[in-house]
Amino acid sequence: MSSTLVIEGLRVEVAGKEVLKGFDLSMKSGEVHVIMGPNGSGKSTLAHALSGRPGYKVLGGSVVLDGVGLLALSPTERARHGLFLAMQHPMEVPGVRPIDLLIAAGADATNLRQRMSDEAERVELRTEVLDRFVNVDLSGGERKRAEMVQLGILRPKFAMLDEIDSGLDVDALGAVARRLSSATTEWNCGVLAITHFRRLLQELTPTKIHVMTDGRVVATDGPELSEILERDGYEPFRHAKS
Amino acid sequence: MNTFADSALSFISERPDAQDRRRAWSSFEEAGLPTTSDEVWRYAPLNDLSLDAFTVNSFPNEHTDSEFASRLCERAGLVVRVVDGFCVDAGSTPDGVRVELVENASSLSGTSMLKRYESDTFALLNKALTPATTVVSIGDGVNVEKPIVIVNSTSGSSSFSSTQIKLGRSSSATVVEYFEGGADALVAPLSEYEIGDNASLQLITYQRLSQSAWHVARTTGFLHRDARLRQAVIGIGGHYNRSRNDAEMLDLGAENELRTTFLGSGSQVHDFRTHQFHMAPRTRSTLLSKGAVADESRSVYTGLIEIEKGAKRTDARQTNHNLLLSPHAHADSVPNLDIRENDVVCAHASSVGPLDELQRWYLESRGVTRSDAERLMIQGFFYEMLTALPHELAALVEQDVTSALALVNVVAP
Numbered sequence: 001m002s003s004t005l006v007i008e009g010l011r012v013e014v015a016g017k018e019v020l021k022g023f024d025l026s027m028k029s030g031e032v033h034v035i036m037g038p039n040g041s042g043k044s045t046l047a048h049a050l051s052g053r054p055g056y057k058v059l060g061g062s063v064v065l066d067g068v069g070l071l072a073l074s075p076t077e078r079a080r081h082g083l084f085l086a087m088q089h090p091m092e093v094p095g096v097r098p099i100d101l102l103i104a105a106g107a108d109a110t111n112l113r114q115r116m117s118d119e120a121e122r123v124e125l126r127t128e129v130l131d132r133f134v135n136v137d138l139s140g141g142e143r144k145r146a147e148m149v150q151l152g153i154l155r156p157k158f159a160m161l162d163e164i165d166s167g168l169d170v171d172a173l174g175a176v177a178r179r180l181s182s183a184t185t186e187w188n189c190g191v192l193a194i195t196h197f198r199r200l201l202q203e204l205t206p207t208k209i210h211v212m213t214d215g216r217v218v219a220t221d222g223p224e225l226s227e228i229l230e231r232d233g234y235e236p237f238r239h240a241k242s
Numbered sequence: 243m244n245t246f247a248d249s250a251l252s253f254i255s256e257r258p259d260a261q262d263r264r265r266a267w268s269s270f271e272e273a274g275l276p277t278t279s280d281e282v283w284r285y286a287p288l289n290d291l292s293l294d295a296f297t298v299n300s301f302p303n304e305h306t307d308s309e310f311a312s313r314l315c316e317r318a319g320l321v322v323r324v325v326d327g328f329c330v331d332a333g334s335t336p337d338g339v340r341v342e343l344v345e346n347a348s349s350l351s352g353t354s355m356l357k358r359y360e361s362d363t364f365a366l367l368n369k370a371l372t373p374a375t376t377v378v379s380i381g382d383g384v385n386v387e388k389p390i391v392i393v394n395s396t397s398g399s400s401s402f403s404s405t406q407i408k409l410g411r412s413s414s415a416t417v418v419e420y421f422e423g424g425a426d427a428l429v430a431p432l433s434e435y436e437i438g439d440n441a442s443l444q445l446i447t448y449q450r451l452s453q454s455a456w457h458v459a460r461t462t463g464f465l466h467r468d469a470r471l472r473q474a475v476i477g478i479g480g481h482y483n484r485s486r487n488d489a490e491m492l493d494l495g496a497e498n499e500l501r502t503t504f505l506g507s508g509s510q511v512h513d514f515r516t517h518q519f520h521m522a523p524r525t526r527s528t529l530l531s532k533g534a535v536a537d538e539s540r541s542v543y544t545g546l547i548e549i550e551k552g553a554k555r556t557d558a559r560q561t562n563h564n565l566l567l568s569p570h571a572h573a574d575s576v577p578n579l580d581i582r583e584n585d586v587v588c589a590h591a592s593s594v595g596p597l598d599e600l601q602r603w604y605l606e607s608r609g610v611t612r613s614d615a616e617r618l619m620i621q622g623f624f625y626e627m628l629t630a631l632p633h634e635l636a637a638l639v640e641q642d643v644t645s646a647l648a649l650v651n652v653v654a655p
Contacts, residue, residue, distance in 0.1 A: 051603075052606075053607075054599050076612060076615075079606070093619065094622055094623070095621065096625075100618060104605070104610040104614040104615070105605075106609050154609065
């Protein structure tokens with residue numbers, strides 16, 4: 001089944017400052033969309049606002065997943081409608097084991113521990129990490145791989161990845177990108193990857209690249225856009241749209 | 243018999259060591275019950291306390307183990323049963339372990355009980371009114387493999403149990419002191435542990451009394467050279483739950499790890515006091531106290547690290563975290579240091595606050611409901627403490643703590 005995620009005119013305020021100023025994006029199942037942009041352009045704000053992070057105030061616009069408006073829903077309901085956020089800095093949750101988190105999140109408990117191990121191996125995460133408390137004492141790279149384990153178990157319709165490549169070495173980045181790439185065919189997962197590095201795109205072929213500056217999308221094009229960015233940087237895009 | 247004093251004096255007159263008990267009783271009467279103007283009692287709901295609500299038992303009442311107690315006993319190598327303060331079953335002891343009942347026992351500190359506890363009202367009551375001290379001795383070099391479980395239940399309206407555990411040189415054991423029952427009762431146990439040179443005691447004090455019990459407990463560990471005491475104290479029941487846990491590191495290299503945990507609900511008061519006394523060089527103590535208070539309950543943690551002059555290279559750490567689960571709950575944290583030596587490492591930290599909002603959001607963003615996220619986080623707060631329990635008991639205790647947690651309301655402050 002094909003799903004759609006449509007974001008229109010999204011405006012979000014954080015700490016009294018408007019950071020997203022009318023963000024638009026539309027994507028379908030199985031597609032890979034990449035959002036690139038300089039620091040401070042609002043990329044992470046987008047990811048957090050879509051997941052309902054406390055302190056992120058929506059001023060206007062809409063986010064619709066398969067006809068359901070997400071902005072009126074709780075973070076739990078958004079996730080249950082098929083939206084997943086892999087965080088840049090996943091929180092430590094002391095005393096909570098990954099398997100208990102996944103069961104509470106609605107994962108099928110059948111063979112769950114084994115499936116978690118299989119997912120861990122796909123992203124080269126030491127399986128003993130799965131028996132520790134969620135993200136506690138894990139390195140930055142291990143946390144991101146652990147997020148991929150959750151993704152593989154929860155099988156969301158759309159996965160947002162906030163700076164998934166930061167803190168990962170080249171090998172780990174390859175493993176994570178390959179996992180995401182196969183998710184797009186395994187269950188037709190739509191991937192929305194936020195990054196400001198090109199290297200993720202070597203393993204994960206984008207359907208579309210969106211350039212974001214000052215809280216909105218200023219250019220959208222195919223994979224070739226990343227080469228232009230590589231050559232010219234973000235400066236030519238800063239005033240592309242006003 | 244009308245009053246607590248009548249029943250107490252009648253009980254005392256029938257004991258072989260009545261004279262010593264009368265002395266303890268007189269000291270208790272002279273001191274009287276504490277009042278909230280005493281700094282160390284200022285958080286206790288003493289206005290609700292009238293000793294005449296209790297009577298002293300001349301013999302133990304009927305008692306049957308709870309389901310949890312039975313399951314705990316299944317895992318034990320030795321079960322000792324204490325009912326209303328009376329040791330009613332000393333079990334069949336494994337090799338190298340002895341259980342005796344001693345009237346008029348001395349304190350393991352080497353002095354008399356009266357001298358040792360002269361300024362502690364409830365310990366004096368215990369000295370006067372305990373049927374006998376249950377003394378568990380573990381021989382030199384003996385490693386007791388399966389846990390020793392002491393099931394301490396209260397069916398009557400009072401219990402003054404006295405327990406001493408003695409570990410010989412290079413021995414090791416795991417001991418569980420489990421408390422249950424105690425509806426509308428005064429439960430005032432006194433325990434001492436002596437850990438010989440290079441011996442190791444893992445101790446779990448699990449208090450699951452009725453929510454209407456008055457629980458005033460005191461434990462003291464005496465640690466000799468290179469001795470190790472790892473103690474976990476979990477307090478869930480009680481109208482008033484006071485738990486004082488002290489350790490004296492008497493000789494070189496002694497090491498104490500103490501984890502205290504409590505869960506407050508309703509109008510409970512949890513009052514935890516600790517005293518880590520470093521009397522010799524290169525001794526170590528690690529103390530972690532964590533508690534959660536819900537509804538209108540309150541807690542106080544007061545911890546003293548004392549380092550004697552000459553106790554060089556001592557390492558003492560104290561941490562206290564409190565979780566507020568309701569806007570009407572309250573937690574106080576009072577760390578104290580008394581250091582008379584320069585060449586030491588000493589640290590303390592404390593915090594009081596609600597569940598972490600971002601951790602909760604993280605769980606919610608995976609599809610966990612708010613109430614499940616809160617339940618997982620509260621369980622997690624306690625599970626972290628239970629990681630120190632021995633493997634064969636951890637799952638059982640974790641399950642039991644979970645069932646207590648399931649009854650707690652969480653209201654965002």
